[in-house]
Amino acid sequence: MESRDQDNGASIRKLNVQMLGKLLVIAVLMFGFGYALVPVYKKICEVIGVNILTPKDVTVEDVKNTQIDKSRTITIEFDANAQGPWRFRPTVASMQVHPGEMAQVMYEVVNTQERNIDAQAIPSYAPQQATPYFKKMECFCFKQQTLGPNEAKQMPVVFFIDPALPKDVKTITLSYTFFEIGGPGKKSS
Known part of the structure; x- marks a missing residue:
């Protein structure tokens, strides 16, 4: 009887060791x-052209924007309003662009105070119907600006005009109001 219990115990241990081996392999x-799923997923996406996570190197010559409407020219006028202790202006009064064409304009601001100033720019557009068609890729208006004492900054606006802009719009005015956040009594960092 005792030998049978020992045989059963040995066979159970053997089964347990086999099960442990199988579980470890699994x-x-x-x-x-x-671990292999991520590179396999990237390769499958690259092959079928969906959700490409690893884009190939692209040169400027490879990129051809077919969305530029060269048959139309839009005049963009730039305006600046300062509500605070600084000088604020665009570096050019206007430029002409084709709808779909990427363009850049610089705005210049000079803090005329002997203290740090926190400021924000708010854009407005005329005519108002052009607002949804004026697409900014980069703009100093996206975030708050901090200007040191007597600091001057050149701040870019990179934009394009959506080709779906109504045909009757020939001129768009981009105007920024630059104002101090917190006022002169606020302690800036």
């Missing part, structure tokens, strides 16, 4: 599958 395979 765990290693699952880890390997999870």
